[in-house]
Amino acid sequence: MSNKVVIRPENKPEGYEGEGYMLTRLDKVVGLARANSLWPLPFATSCCGIEFMATMAANYDLARFGMERMSFSPRQADLLMVMGTISKKMGPILRQVYEQMAEPKWVLSMGACASSGGIFDTYSVLQGIDRIIPVDVYIPGCPPRPEQVLDGILKIQELAKNEGIGYRQSAEYKARLAQYGIE
Amino acid sequence: MHHRTASQNSEKITYLFEEVNTALKTKFGADLLNAQIDYDFPVFEVSKSAVHDVLEFLKNDQAMVFSFLTTMCGSHFPEQGEREFMLMYQLHSLEKNQRIRIKTFMSIKDIEVPTATDLWKGANWMERETFDFYGFRFKGHPNLKRILNMDEMNYHPLRKQYPLEDGSRDDKADNYFGR
Amino acid sequence: MSNQENKIGQAFSTEISEQKDYSILNLGPTHPATHGIFQNVLTMDGEIIVRAESTIGYIHRAFEKLAERRPYNQITPITDRLNYCSSPINNIGWHMTVEKLIGCEIPKRAQYMRVIIMELARIADHIVCDTVIAVDTGALTGFTYLFQWREKIYEIFEEICGARLTTNIGRIGGIERDFSPTAWSRLDSFLKEFPKGLSEFQSLVERNRIFMDRTVNCGPISAEMALQYSFTGPNLRAAGVDYDVRVMNPYSSYQDFEFNIPVGTSGDTYDRFMVRMAEMWESVKIINQAVKNMPDGSFHADVPEFYLPAKEDVYSKMEALIYHFKIVMGETDVPVGEVYHSVEGGNGELGYYLISDGGRNPYRLHMRRPCFIYYQAYTEMIKGSMLSDAILTMSSMNVIAGELDA
Numbered sequence: 056m057s058n059k060v061v062i063r064p065e066n067k068p069e070g071y072e073g074e075g076y077m078l079t080r081l082d083k084v085v086g087l088a089r090a091n092s093l094w095p096l097p098f099a100t101s102c103c104g105i106e107f108m109a110t111m112a113a114n115y116d117l118a119r120f121g122m123e124r125m126s127f128s129p130r131q132a133d134l135l136m137v138m139g140t141i142s143k144k145m146g147p148i149l150r151q152v153y154e155q156m157a158e159p160k161w162v163l164s165m166g167a168c169a170s171s172g173g174i175f176d177t178y179s180v181l182q183g184i185d186r187i188i189p190v191d192v193y194i195p196g197c198p199p200r201p202e203q204v205l206d207g208i209l210k211i212q213e214l215a216k217n218e219g220i221g222y223r224q225s226a227e228y229k230a231r232l233a234q235y236g237i238e
Numbered sequence: 239m240h241h242r243t244a245s246q247n248s249e250k251i252t253y254l255f256e257e258v259n260t261a262l263k264t265k266f267g268a269d270l271l272n273a274q275i276d277y278d279f280p281v282f283e284v285s286k287s288a289v290h291d292v293l294e295f296l297k298n299d300q301a302m303v304f305s306f307l308t309t310m311c312g313s314h315f316p317e318q319g320e321r322e323f324m325l326m327y328q329l330h331s332l333e334k335n336q337r338i339r340i341k342t343f344m345s346i347k348d349i350e351v352p353t354a355t356d357l358w359k360g361a362n363w364m365e366r367e368t369f370d371f372y373g374f375r376f377k378g379h380p381n382l383k384r385i386l387n388m389d390e391m392n393y394h395p396l397r398k399q400y401p402l403e404d405g406s407r408d409d410k411a412d413n414y415f416g417r
Numbered sequence: 418m419s420n421q422e423n424k425i426g427q428a429f430s431t432e433i434s435e436q437k438d439y440s441i442l443n444l445g446p447t448h449p450a451t452h453g454i455f456q457n458v459l460t461m462d463g464e465i466i467v468r469a470e471s472t473i474g475y476i477h478r479a480f481e482k483l484a485e486r487r488p489y490n491q492i493t494p495i496t497d498r499l500n501y502c503s504s505p506i507n508n509i510g511w512h513m514t515v516e517k518l519i520g521c522e523i524p525k526r527a528q529y530m531r532v533i534i535m536e537l538a539r540i541a542d543h544i545v546c547d548t549v550i551a552v553d554t555g556a557l558t559g560f561t562y563l564f565q566w567r568e569k570i571y572e573i574f575e576e577i578c579g580a581r582l583t584t585n586i587g588r589i590g591g592i593e594r595d596f597s598p599t600a601w602s603r604l605d606s607f608l609k610e611f612p613k614g615l616s617e618f619q620s621l622v623e624r625n626r627i628f629m630d631r632t633v634n635c636g637p638i639s640a641e642m643a644l645q646y647s648f649t650g651p652n653l654r655a656a657g658v659d660y661d662v663r664v665m666n667p668y669s670s671y672q673d674f675e676f677n678i679p680v681g682t683s684g685d686t687y688d689r690f691m692v693r694m695a696e697m698w699e700s701v702k703i704i705n706q707a708v709k710n711m712p713d714g715s716f717h718a719d720v721p722e723f724y725l726p727a728k729e730d731v732y733s734k735m736e737a738l739i740y741h742f743k744i745v746m747g748e749t750d751v752p753v754g755e756v757y758h759s760v761e762g763g764n765g766e767l768g769y770y771l772i773s774d775g776g777r778n779p780y781r782l783h784m785r786r787p788c789f790i791y792y793q794a795y796t797e798m799i800k801g802s803m804l805s806d807a808i809l810t811m812s813s814m815n816v817i818a819g820e821l822d823a
Contacts, residue, residue, distance in 0.1 A: 098447060100454050100476050101819050102501040102583055105545070109571070109581075112564035127449035142822075144388045145454060145475045148446055171409075174494065177479040178395055178404045179387060198582055277517060277756045307647050308759075309768060309790075311783040326770070328757065328785075332644075332658070335665050339757070360647030363793045371481070386474040386822055395482060402482050 086216040089133070089159065091121040093215065096132035098152065100139030103166035106198040107138050115201035120208055129155040134211060135188075140168035141181045153188045154237060158223040161211050164190045165204060167197045189231055248278075254336050255280040258302065265295060279328075281339045289325070289342045290352040296329055296340070297357055304329035304338065307358040310365070312372040316398045320345045323372060327354070353378040371396035437462055442804070446475050450553055450808045453818030457796070457807075464803045469796040473789075473821055480823040484782035488747050489515050489589060490725065492782065496769075497583040499786060500820045503542035503763035505534045505574070505586045510760035513668060514769040515589045518756045519723060526714035527591035528670040529707045533604070534577065534586060535669075535760075536700040536707075540611075541570045542763030543651075543693040543700075546815040550690050551622055553812045554631045559618045566614050569607050576600040590724035591717025608705060615701075619694055629687060636798045636810030637685040646794040649787050650765025652814055655692045656684030662761040673710070674703050686806075686813040693815075722749040747777030764788050764815055788820040 068087060070079025099107055111117045111125075126132040129152045141149055153162070164184055167173035170193045172182035184190060191214055194207035222228055255275050262270045262282060269288035274281055284292045296304040308328040315322055321343035330337045344351070353376040354361040365376045366385040373394040376382055384391065393400060403410075433439070439460050446454040454475040460468040480499070484492050496511045497504040509531050516523065523531075544567050548560040571581040576599050578586040587593065596604075622628045638648075643656040653660055659678045663671040679695030681688030717724050721740050730737035743749055753775045759768035765787030772781040795814065799807040 102498055105501060106582055108545075109564065109568065112568075113561055114565065114568045125449075127447075140476055140478055142475060142477050144477065145446065148475070152447060175478045175483065176403050176407075176410060177483055178400075178402065179477045179479050182404075182407050182409060200581070276754060279757060281755075306644060308766070309647075309770065309783070309785040311770060311781075313772060313781045313783075328768075328770070332660055332665075337757075358647065359642075359645040360790055360793060363789065367789070384474075386477040388474075395479065402479070402486050 082218075082220045085220055086218060089218075090212040090216040093120075093122055093133045093161075093211070094124055094126040094131060095122050095134040095136050095163075096126055096129055096152070096156070098135060098137045098139075098149065100137075100141065100145065101168070103138035103169070103198045106201060107136070107165065107204065110201040110204045115205060117205070117208070120205070120212065122208070129153075130157065132156055133159065133215075134161045134163060136163045136165055137169045137184050138165040140173060140175055141184050142179050143181050144179070146181050146187055149184060150187050159215070159218065161191045161214060162188055163192050163194065163207055163211055165194045165196075165207065166199060167195060170195060173197060187235065188237075189235055250336075251275060251278055251280065254338070258282065258296075258338055261299065261302065262292065262295075266292060276339070279337060279339045281341060283341045283343070286342045286344045286348070286351060289327075289340065290354065290357075292340060293327060293329070293354055294357055296338075302331060302336070303333050304331045304336075306330040306332050307354070307360055307364075308337070310354070310361065310368065312368045312374055312396075314372060314397050318343075322346050323349055323374065325351060325368070325374060349373060350375045350377055352376070355379055370394070373397070433460070433467065439467060444807075446472075450812065451816075452549060452812060453816055453821065455792075455816065455818065455821060459804070459807070461804070466799050466802060466804065466807055469799055469807075471792070471796055473792070475822065476818050477822040480784065481782055484779055486778060488745075488777045489723075489751070489779070490744065492779070493587075494583065494585050496784075497585055498819050499784065499823060500542065500763055500767070500788070500817045501583060502545045502817060503538035504582065504584050505538040506542075506760060506762050507767060508584060508586050509535055509669070510758065510762070510767055511769055512587050512589050513760065514756060514758040514771050515723070516718075517758050518752060518754060518771060518773055519589075519720065520752070521590055521718050521720045521723070523591055523669070523718050524714045524716070525670065525712045527716045527718070529711050530592050530596065530716060531587065531669050532671065532674070533704050533707045534574075534592075536704050537570050537573060537607075539763055540697050540700045541567050542815075543697045546763075546813075547690055547693050547697075548618070550632070550686065550809065550813050551618075551628070553809055554628055556622060556625075556628065559621060563614065563618050566607075566611050569603070569611070573600060573603045573607060576603060588717060588724050590720045591715070593717075593725075594727065595716045604704075604708065608701065608708070612698075612701060615694075615697060623691070623694070631805075632686040632690060632809060632813070634683070635686040635806045636802060636813065637683045638794060638798055639684065642794065642797070643684060643791075646791060648765070648791045648794070650762070650791075651689055651692045651696060652684070652791055653765065654678065655681035655688035657682055662759050662766050666759070668758070668760060674706050676703050686809050689813040689815075751775055751777070759785065762787060764817065764820065765791065784823055786820045786823055788816050789823070792816050792821055 068079045068083035070077050164170045169184050172180050192207050192210045194203055196203050258280055259273045266288055269285045272283035308330045310327045313324040323344050325342050327340045351374055365379055368374050369382055370384040370386055439462055442459045442461055444457040446456045456472040458470045459466050480495050493508050496507040499507045544563050548563045551559040574584050575581055578584050638656050640657040643653050659680045661678045676699045679692045681692050725744055726737035726741055731741045751773055755772045757770045759766045768785030770783040771779050774780040799810055
């Protein structure tokens, strides 16, 4: 009886395989590694934060997507999840947290309030965080169900997987940041 | 068409109303401007100059013991001229399970009121919030600055003349929202 | 306050002296342990906190101004977002305020159903608070196990009203629909299994040496100070005062139920934790009594001018359609008056002060938010404690940012 273990990975990048080696593109491997090991920064401000806690809990486990470790320090985080209403008082702080994150970084805006101000069309609420930071994925809902949150995170994973290596130094990305006034 | 339900304790409330009314009339006389029962609350309107003394009297009185400040808030009635701004305090006597409301009105010209923080420490933030929303100046407050809005805001947003929305937003067209 | 001894017998002084070198620590708005966004700038002498300055308002959404713009039925979603861990209590409290204004009697069945919903919400709120206190001491197991019961409560809410967290439950005049058989069966299985799960968690931390060392004598507050700061709810009861709105001013038939008010002694973190734990047991007792004694009858009052008719009727009957239109468009006559009604929320006395001028929207709605009022005392409570005790004190006070800033 042979002791060979057959592993059939899903979503294997295309390439040439042989006994004990695989030849593929570097950016595919890097993309795979990035997508499955994102460290999120839960920027939870209000009710969406509680639904995020429910997503993190055992029923809709977030750890199966590689997000076991929440990073509350922006310096060590990859994914900024903004969950909840951002008021104008909080805007500069959100911006500072975003700028403290190292590249590559993605931003997920969870909930109606973070995406567009939600039901709070008032003088004190920022009508969407995309007024101050670039956002990659928006999750609608008030609050979104945990399944929707997982869907949004899977979309972020798709973005991370297909990004490529040189994107963050490219002119296109720098132009995007310049729109928000970020160097 | 709308039948008001008789409050279960309407006798108790009438008795409380009489008790407080008599006590306030005896002690403060002309400063007690109005007294009525609103639903299940005895409501006493006093003049602004006496409001702090009235609160102190009610708090320290041995018979009534209104020693718990439930809440306080302000309100704005722009058409009422001299009675434009209203301040409301709700007191609760935990020992006797009785609640009353004290109100005072003032015009925009003399919107200064003595603070209640020397009676209840909990009035600190309540007064800051009322200042933030309406602009009441509480004389003697240890730290009267805005609490909920941004410090740089230069108007008092809950006054009726100011709109709810931020006028400078450009992504929501008012005519779609019925405004 | 000058020279005192802290929890571990070290002498410290909370007066700022010129000779010492103090460090400033910003327990900023975004912090994993603050469970909400509010800031405390701490002046520290080593590990001891000498002074603290609080800044709140980072999630001020102007509820009181927003309420002046919305008709009575549309204010319910706003009240959801006050203490969002137990939103049904806020919703039902608001509906009761409007019912007091219009003078409407709610049938017994609807009152009992409301009690069941409110007590489930209270259990959900206390699950969050207690597990988070344990997480802040390092005991993450309680959180991972007990959140399963929150999912079960969410499933019950979903069956009743369609939403999990921000429920927008009920109507002015009762509940929108009777509990379906699925809701009853989910409720029954919850009542059967939750006590086992709760006692598991309780046995893990209640007499746990490490947990008690961390939480006993951590951030205490005396009853006099608590009353001065207008504390209500579990924080006040942990300090020794048995003030519970459900008992003092009973609403929605709470006088029919037998339950105790758990009261602590020293008002420290352990007492706050245990008071909430005991309240969860009392809530289970209340729900059991309500289910057993559920009266027959209607689930809503007969106030067609305010109670939105059932959707099946709106689509098939003319009268219901007309009433629906009138209510939504604001053609109904609302009485003029001022009313205040309070309920026992997850954090204390949640009150609504409503001034109505007869129009479609309230003229003024002021919400008495317990979190906002008792959080003032935080800077006093942590004077002289160490940083980790300050974190525990904050999480044991159950400060929900939505209720703090409104």
